[in-house]
Amino acid sequence: MTNWLPNLDSRSGPLYLRIADDAESAIKSGVLPHGTKLPPQRDLAYDVGVTIGTISRAYALLRERGLVTGEVGRGTYVQSDDRSGAPIAQDRVTMSYGGTRAIVPPPGKxxxxxxxxxxVGQAEIVGRIMTEIASAHPGEISSYTRTLSPDWLEAGRQWLSSGTWSPEPGQILPQLGVHAGINAVIAAVSGTGDRIVCEHLTYSQVARSANLMGRQIALVESDADGIVPEDFERVCAREHPKAAFIMSSGQNPTLSTLPLSRRREIVDIARKHNVWLIEDYLYGGMIGDDIPLLAEIAPDRTFLLNGLSKSVAAGVRGGWVACPPHMSQRIRITQKMVSGGLPFLLAELSARLVLSGAAxxxxxxxxxxxxxxxxxxxxxxxxxxxxxxxxxxxxxxxxxxxxxxxxxxxxxxxxxxxxxxxxxxxxxxxxxxxxxxxxxxxxxxxxxxxxxxxxxxxxxxxxxxxxxxxxx
Known part of the structure; x- marks a missing residue:
């Protein structure tokens, strides 16, 4: 058992949260190695000068973050590998990168x-448009993409529109698909160690990408109608996330759709706790319901993404993100840093598919x-x-x-x-x-x-x- 004491003077906020945050820093820095037994709650409460309830809440929060494990009568221990007792890497505390699908799927399945x-025969249309682009823009194909064509932005505006609402073209950026766009947003609005909110079941590739960038995942409860606002409030208050990944309509895999009342509650909570909203509308755009988007309710803090992969052509990898005001340039730079840049052929092909009506x-x-x-x-x-x-x-x-x-x-x-x-x-x-x-x-x-x-x-x-x- 360690004689570790938290340093509360260097942090702000409720006592239980300061204790949990300091313990997390100690675990990640190695001050509290994996397998270390934390002080008994009563002893730590006495040494710090707080109630046992405060220590209990701090330890509970550490368990929620996947940093410690405990049993009644044994105490609380820094998380270790249950099979061998060997230290467990921090990335494995949250999620392995690979997922459950085989990298190379078995043939004949x-x-x-x-x-x-x-x-549905879209290859013929795609091939024809690519031939037209190669003929009309040989120079652009052989060079790097340094400017954004107004047509690319207009195509994004049309594809991201919902009902009578449309984003402003100046806030739109073409992307290498929705997943790449989400990665760029996460990289732009958060830093190493920051938390991203996800539902217990969701498109987990986002979480795995965030893990690779050094972010952590904070889980929020959901039901048949999607994210539960009361639990979102709890997570925001206790975990201080930078962003929340939300599929507002046609959630993958549960197919839930957030009612308007919940969307408004989630927006209010996000504003209260200064949390960015990342709205994946890839399946929602296929449903085409009349419920206002999070981006429509809160354009000041919502990144809206949609693309072509599920309804037009996955191999094209076309997509767009509508950014909050004054964030488009930041996302554009981040996109270049994390992906290497946008291919002219992809952006032009995606735009022509949309603007011609073919998409x-x-x-x-x-x-x-x-x-x-x-x-x-x-x-x-x-x-x-x-x-x-x-x-x-x-x-x-x-x-x-x-x-x-x-x-x-x-x-x-x-x-x-x-x-x-x-x-x-x-x-x-x-x-x-x-x-x-x-x-x-x-x-x-x-x-x-x-x-x-x-x-x-x-x-x-x-x-x-x-x-x-x-x-x-």
């Missing part, structure tokens, strides 16, 4: 772990096919609990006893179908278990092949884990 835009027509065709496949899902999985949407290319399936998410994923793999278990969407280490899997159905141009894959999944679902090998 149906890809129900993807939600990329369905092939909107392709999206219409993609959504039509999604609707047809989602109808098949509803018919095939009738009698089971799941969430789906006629304009989204995946569904969130609840598993019945005794199925576990991981074992169901393996059973599907044995049947030559790749799906995602719930761990793929956990942005940080968590003991929460949801017993769900996400199943995409956008792979392939042939609807009948997709249907056969869904039938396989349904047959697995109706069986016991012990009996799957006999039916595959």
């Amino acid at each position: 149906l890809r129900f772990d993807t939600t990329a835009a369905i092939d 909107f027509q392709i999206r219409k065709d993609v959504l039509s096919e999604i609707t047809a496949r989602e109808t098949i899902v509803r018919n095939l999985f009738a009698g089971h609990e799941f969430r789906s949407h006629p304009k989204l290319p995946f569904f969130w399936l609840k598993l019945q006893e005794p199925w576990l998410s991981g074992t169901f994923k393996q059973a599907a793999l044995d049947a030559d179908v790749l799906i995602d278990d719930e761990d793929e969407f956990k942005p940080a280490r968590s003991s929460r278990v949801f017993h769900h899997v996400r199943i995409g159905f956008s792979e392939g141009r042939d609807r009948s092949i997709s249907t056969e894959g869904l039938k396989k999944v349904r047959r697995i679902l109706d069986q016991s884990p012990l009996g799957t090998s006999a039916i595959l």
Whole structure:
């Protein structure tokens, strides 16, 4: 056991928070090595001159941050690897980088772990536009991109618009897709060690990217309607995050959509605690609901992102971000630093797809096919609990006893179908278990092949884990 005492004079805020923050600094600097037993709460309360309740709240916060572990009667210890007792690297306290998908997927499998835009013949359109660009702009293709064409910004304005609202063109920047744009925003508004708020289930690639940049993840509770404002308030007050990553409509993987009342509450809380909002509208743009965006309610602190990958062409990697006033230049510089810069061909191709109307027509065709496949899902999985949407290319399936998410994923793999278990969407280490899997159905141009894959999944679902090998 250590005789460590927190230095409270160098920090501000509530006592329990100052104690927790100082302990975190001591853990990261090595003053409190992994495996160290922290002082008993009663002893530390006496030495610091505070109540036991204050120390208890500080220790609880350290546990929430994944920095310590404790058992009644044993004490509180700096987190270590449960399997070997060896020190655990700080990045593993939050999340491993790789996720649960194989880097190189097994050949010959149906890809129900993807939600990329369905092939509706868009390659011909893309090829024609690329030929036109190469003919008209040979110099730009052979050089670096140093200016932003007004057409690129106008295309972004059109693609980011929702209902009667549109962002200002001067606040828009083209991106190497939505994911890259989110990375640029996180890098621009936060520093090493800062916290980014994510739901317990979300597009976890954002969290893994943030980890690589030295950021940490603060988890917030959500329900069927999305983020719970009361818990968002708690996280902001206790963890002091710099930004919150939010999928306001068509959340991945749960398909939740934040009601307007919650959006207003979240904005008020973000303003109160000076938290930036990163609004991923990639799936929301496909739904096209009439609920005002967070960016519409709070343009002063919301970064709005949307792109082409789910509804037009994932291989194009086109996207845009609308920034709060006076932040576009900062994001542009950060984007160059973290990505190496924007290719002229990508930006011009994305803009021409939108401004010619081709992107909107392709999206219409993609959504039509999604609707047809989602109808098949509803018919095939009738009698089971799941969430789906006629304009989204995946569904969130609840598993019945005794199925576990991981074992169901393996059973599907044995049947030559790749799906995602719930761990793929956990942005940080968590003991929460949801017993769900996400199943995409956008792979392939042939609807009948997709249907056969869904039938396989349904047959697995109706069986016991012990009996799957006999039916595959």
